[in-house]
Amino acid sequence: MHRVRxxxxxxxxxxxGDVQEVLATTTxxxxxxxxxxxxxxxxxxxxxxxxxxxxxxxxxxTLSNWDELRDxxxxxxxxxxxxxxxxxxxxxxxxxxxxxxxxxxxxxQEASSLVxxxxxxxxxxxxxxxxxxxxxxxxxxxxxxxxxxxxxxxxLGEWIVQLAGETPSHILAPxxxxxxxxxxxxxxxxxxxxxxxxxxxxxxxxxRELRERFLRADxxxxxxxxxxxxxxxxxxxxxxxxxxxxxxxxxTHVAVMGMERVVETWDQLELMLxxxxxxxxxxxxxxxxxxxxxPRRAGEVDGPDEFHLVIVDNGxxxxxxxxxxxxxxxxxCGACLNVCPVYxxxxxxxYGGVYSGPVGAVLTPLLDRAPHAPELAQASSLCGACxxxxxxxxxxxxxxxxxxxxxxxxxxxxxxxxxxAWAETWSRPAAYRASVRTxxxxxxxxxxxxxxxxxxxxxxLPRPPSGPGFRExxxxxxx
Amino acid sequence: MTTRDAFLARVRAQLxxxxxxxTGSVAVPEPAYVRDLADPVVAFTEAAQxxxxxxxxxxxxxxxxxxxxxxxxxxxxxxRDPETAAVLPLLSSVGMGEAAFDSPGAAxxxxxxxxxxxxxxxxxxxxxxxxxxxxxxxxxxLPPGVLFLVARDRILTTAAVLFRxxxxxxxxxxPSQLVLVTGPSRTADIELVLTVGVHGPGRVWIAIV
Numbered sequence: 001m002h003r004v005r006x007x008x009x010x011x012x013x014x015x016x017g018d019v020q021e022v023l024a025t026t027t028x029x030x031x032x033x034x035x036x037x038x039x040x041x042x043x044x045x046x047x048x049x050x051x052x053x054x055x056x057x058x059x060x061x062t063l064s065n066w067d068e069l070r071d072x073x074x075x076x077x078x079x080x081x082x083x084x085x086x087x088x089x090x091x092x093x094x095x096x097x098x099x100x101x102x103x104x105x106x107x108x109q110e111a112s113s114l115v116x117x118x119x120x121x122x123x124x125x126x127x128x129x130x131x132x133x134x135x136x137x138x139x140x141x142x143x144x145x146x147x148x149x150x151x152x153x154x155x156l157g158e159w160i161v162q163l164a165g166e167t168p169s170h171i172l173a174p175x176x177x178x179x180x181x182x183x184x185x186x187x188x189x190x191x192x193x194x195x196x197x198x199x200x201x202x203x204x205x206x207x208r209e210l211r212e213r214f215l216r217a218d219x220x221x222x223x224x225x226x227x228x229x230x231x232x233x234x235x236x237x238x239x240x241x242x243x244x245x246x247x248x249x250x251x252t253h254v255a256v257m258g259m260e261r262v263v264e265t266w267d268q269l270e271l272m273l274x275x276x277x278x279x280x281x282x283x284x285x286x287x288x289x290x291x292x293x294x295p296r297r298a299g300e301v302d303g304p305d306e307f308h309l310v311i312v313d314n315g316x317x318x319x320x321x322x323x324x325x326x327x328x329x330x331x332x333c334g335a336c337l338n339v340c341p342v343y344x345x346x347x348x349x350x351y352g353g354v355y356s357g358p359v360g361a362v363l364t365p366l367l368d369r370a371p372h373a374p375e376l377a378q379a380s381s382l383c384g385a386c387x388x389x390x391x392x393x394x395x396x397x398x399x400x401x402x403x404x405x406x407x408x409x410x411x412x413x414x415x416x417x418x419x420x421a422w423a424e425t426w427s428r429p430a431a432y433r434a435s436v437r438t439x440x441x442x443x444x445x446x447x448x449x450x451x452x453x454x455x456x457x458x459x460x461l462p463r464p465p466s467g468p469g470f471r472e473x474x475x476x477x478x479x
Numbered sequence: 480m481t482t483r484d485a486f487l488a489r490v491r492a493q494l495x496x497x498x499x500x501x502t503g504s505v506a507v508p509e510p511a512y513v514r515d516l517a518d519p520v521v522a523f524t525e526a527a528q529x530x531x532x533x534x535x536x537x538x539x540x541x542x543x544x545x546x547x548x549x550x551x552x553x554x555x556x557x558x559r560d561p562e563t564a565a566v567l568p569l570l571s572s573v574g575m576g577e578a579a580f581d582s583p584g585a586a587x588x589x590x591x592x593x594x595x596x597x598x599x600x601x602x603x604x605x606x607x608x609x610x611x612x613x614x615x616x617x618x619x620x621l622p623p624g625v626l627f628l629v630a631r632d633r634i635l636t637t638a639a640v641l642f643r644x645x646x647x648x649x650x651x652x653x654p655s656q657l658v659l660v661t662g663p664s665r666t667a668d669i670e671l672v673l674t675v676g677v678h679g680p681g682r683v684w685i686a687i688v
Contacts, residue, residue, distance in 0.1 A: 051671055065511040072508055079505045084494065085487045092483060098652070104486040114480070156677055157668035173668055180670050199672040207677055211621075214678075215583060231645070231653050241620060241664040241679025248616040248656070249583050259490070267507045270642040274510040285603040285638070285661050287530075288679070293653040301615030302583050303655055313486065320493040 022352040023370030028379055031350040041177055045347050048176045049338040055282025056335055056389065062284055063274070073275050073392040076268045077329035080260075081320065087229045087264050088311065094232025098294030100307040105138075111312045112143035115221070115254050118308050119149050122252045124219035128210075130236070130243040131155040131174070132223025133332060134256045134312060136167065136354045137367065140221070151221075152213050154242040156206050160186060169348035169356070171334040172280055177347060210242070220246035220304065224257035226272055226331070227309070229264045233293040234309065237277060237286040244288050253295070253304035259311050260328040272331060279333040279391035315367040323402050327362045329392045336386035336396060342379050351376060358386035358396040365403060377403035433471070440464040509639040512602050519601035519634045520687060526604030530662030531675065532683040537628075540569060546686055547573045550624055552591035556580040558613035560595020562628035562688060586617040592680070594619040596629035597657075599687075602637040605661040606685060611654035619660070624682040627660070631687050 022031075035041060060066040080087055092102040105111035119127065127149055129135065141151045141162075153162040157174035161167060163186040168174030175183070184197040187205050195205055222243060224234045234255050236243045247253050263269050277283040296303030319325055337343045337357030348356035353364035353373065361380055365373045377400050386396040411419075425431045443464050473479055516522045524534045537543050547569060554576050557563045570577055578585050586592060598607035606627045610616050619625050635641055638659065645653065664679030675681040 048671060062513055063510050064513050065508060068508050069510060072506065075505045076507065082494070085491045088490070089483070089487060102483070104481045104483050106481045106486065106489075110481065154678070155668070156666045160668065173671065175668055176671070183669055199669040199674050202669055203666065203674040203677045210678065211587070215587060233653060239664070240666045240668075240677045244616065244620050244658065245678055248620065259486075265504070266642040266645050267639070268505070270509075270639045271507050273638065284526075285605060285659060287661050287663070287665055289605075289659040289661075291653070291657045292655065293657075294655055297611060297655050299614065300610060300655065301580060302617045303610060303615070311486070313481075313489070317490050317493045320490065321495050 023364070023368055023373050025372075026352065027372055028350070028352070028375045031352055032346045032379075035346040035350040040179075041347055042345065044177055045344055048170060048173055049344045052172065052281060052334070052338040053389075056279055056338070057282070059278035059282030059284065062278070066278075069271060069274055070391055070393050072271055073331075074329065074394075076263065076271060077331075077392050078326075080263055080268070081325060081328055083264075084260065084262075084320070087262055088259060090264070091227050091229035091232060091262055092309075092311070094229065095294070095307075095309050096232075098232045098307075100232065100294050100309055103308060103310045105310055105312045105314070108138040108312070108314045111138040111256065111310055111314065112140050114310050115140055115256065115308075116143050116147045116149075118252065118254055118306075119144060119219050120147065122219065122306070124149055124252065126213065126217045127151045127219040127221055128154050128214055128217040128242075128246045128250065129158075129221040130223065130238060130246045131158050132221070132256060133171070133354060134223050134258050134261075135221060137258075137314065138256070138312060140256065149219070152210070152217070154210050154214070154246060155238075156203065156240060156242075159206060159210065163187075163190065167349070167354070171332060171337060171348075171356070177349070214242075214245045214249050217246075217250045218252065220248075220250035220253045222246050222253065222255050224255050224261050224309075225276065226269060227257060227262040228266060228269050228291070229262055230266065231293055233291045235269060235273075236290045236292070237273075237288065238290070239283075239287045241288055244290055247290065247292055247304070248302055251304055252306045252308070253292075254308045254310060255292075256310045256312060259313050259316055261331075275391035276331050276333050279335040279389070319366055324362065324366065324399050326394050327359070327366065327396075327399055329394050330359050330363070331392060332359075333391055335389040335391065339385040339389045341381055341383060341385070346379075351379065358400070359394075362396060362399045362403060365407075374403070374407045377407065436469075436471075440469075510602075510637065512637065514602070516601050516636045519599075519636055520631050522601040522636070523599050523604055523634045524687070526602065527606075527662070527685050528604070530604045531665070532604065532662050532685050534685045534687065536631075537686045537688045543686060543688075544569050544573055546626070546684060547575065550591050550626060550682075550684060552589075552624060554578055554589045555591045555593055556586050556589040556618045556622065558592075558594040558615065558618045560597070560609075560613050560628070562595035562630060563593050565628065565688065566593055580615060580618045583617040583621060586615075586621040589618075589622045590624065592618040592620070592622040592625040594625060594627055596627045596633065596685075598641055599629045599634035599685075600636075600638050600641070600659060601634055603659070603661055605638070605659040607641065608658050608660060609654045610656035610658075616656055620679050623676065623680055624684070625680040626684045626686060628686045628688050634687075 103114045160175035295307040343357040361376045596606040597609040663675040666677040
């Protein structure tokens with residue numbers, strides 16, 4: 001059995017922060033072992049995921065038609081995807097009519113290059129960013145920094161992980177794996193002196209530091225929670241207000257969206273706004289729910305002079321029209337992470353990609369071609385808790401099974417014959433009973449422990465009942 | 480660089496032409512709140528207070544003067560929303576100075592931003608702000624405190640009511656930014672401890688006028 005060296009930090013697998021690198025060079029098993037041996041990480045994860053799940057339950061109870069809304073959410077997402085080309089066309093026409101610019105990116109590389117090009121043309125030196133999974137996915141920060149542009153993450157949790165040279169471990173609480181002492185140490189390096197460990201003092205420090213950067217930045221970069229095609233608007237929800245800052249203060253605003261993050265109409269947006277914060281954190285609404293339609297207008301004191309929307313494919317179109325299409329319904333609430341018995345034990349970093357939890361186990365192998373990406377579909381017990389929690393009812397367990405089928409190696413002819421024979425036998429009552437009788441006799445002589453391999457480790461063969469079995473007792477009318 | 484047509488052609492090809500798109504729109508039910516929203520002003524007040532805002536009903540100038548004093552601000556910036564005009568005659572009597580809201584820097588230097596709400600949303604206690612009506616965004620965002628003045632007859636029951644009639648309310652098109660603001664800026668990113676005022680205002684007052 002191979003042993004892994006246990007590194008006593010919460011980031012045993014995050015030396016370089018390069019997502020592709022992690023999935024190319026380490027296995028899920030190795031990353032999971034690292035996480036499982038970190039007691040503090042597991043305690044923190046339990047607290048965070050329990051808290052979010054509890055809040056989600058409370059949030060749903062403020063409405064009497066939660067399940068009806070989830071059904072409608074699924075129907076809306078289905079319709080939007082089926083009609084995606086027309087809706088994206090409508091979105092782009094309206095964004096342009098409002099004075100914005102639309103860019104289309106087939107690959108992650110192309111998406112990042114487009115943003116860098118806008119930054120260069122505008123002479124940008126400092127970019128402030130609000131939380132965006134899409135920009136993580138295209139590794140935008142690396143590209144901007146390579147072009148000599150400083151990038152500052154402004155979501156508090158994202159800033160913390162940026163200072164630590166890590167990636168987010170939870171979609172809602174990116175720095176949930178870090179203690180206040182560690183955060184104070186990171187902030188102390190920025191300040192050049194020791195800073196208080198009290199959360200309110202740490203927040204006040206972040207406010208001062210980041211405020212200065214918001215006012216100085218010449219490029220604001222955001223994600224898009226959802227775009228609304230009928231008016232060419234983009235919609236962003238945040239609690240901290242950094243989303244409003246990056247879209248209001250710098251003179252250029254670039255928004256990056258996965259091509260599926262769109263609805264057609266405002267009543268559809270309203271539905272998603274009812275589902276998303278409740279599923280994410282149990283809030284009826286986030287502190288800021290921000291709809292932007294084009295750049296600043298004449299006579300307004302602030303707001304960007306230029307607005308750019310980058311629409312990213314990066315492997316998404318290949319999911320369309322397949323049995324896995326429904327993964328593109330996801331609105332990134334994080335509910336599936338909090339209920340997943342696997343995520344709750346190993347946390348986000350062990351998934352090795354940008355997206356973690358059940359949604360990440362499906363999405364990462366589809367978007368990322370790294371050698372070890374496909375095994376992420378194994379990181380599930382298929383219990384379906386994710387499906388029950390999902391506000392748009394994505395059957396994540398079915399999608400995980402479909403992915404496993406894709407990746408399953410073709411078995412040798414003999415082994416396939418054995419499985420087929422077993423299936424045939426147990427499809428017939430008489431043959432089934434005969435086989436059970438044989439198994440009863442056989443199990444008295446076969447050892448309880450099977451030949452050791454990864455699957456049998458921790459499992460034992462069932463023992464036959466000492467008295468009469470269920471069927472015998474049923475036939476004798478004893479039940 | 481990918482052109483729009485090439486991008487969309489690929490998406491179309493992948494979806495297949497036999498996909499039954501349908502023509503009708505999907506029925507979208509409105510969220511049904513368990514809470515009683517029959518009196519929007521009462522419901523709004525409850526929800527806004529629940530989100531951490533301080534809500535006062537303003538009947539007389541004295542009510543508004545008391546509220547201004549309660550904020551403890553010395554320097555204020557004001558948006559051009561029509562509701563904010565009500566504070567003008569009172570500012571000097573409570574020892575406040577107004578700085579012109581002509582740049583984000585001016586807003587950042589003020590103790591208090593005073594802004595009008597284009598709408599109130601009773602179900603969630605949200606104030607809807609409109610960058611066009613306000614003449615800018617940062618007055619309600621950068622100061623450590625913000626005072627929203629919301630007319631009682633502009634308080635709607637739910638966001639659905641507003642969103643389904645945006646075309647009527649904004650026949651000329653949507654403003655550059657429309658934000659639903661619900662309580663003070665907050666985060667729980669450090670050990671899940673709720674902390675207010677991390678980026679936006681940590682203190683929010685709402686005057687129902």
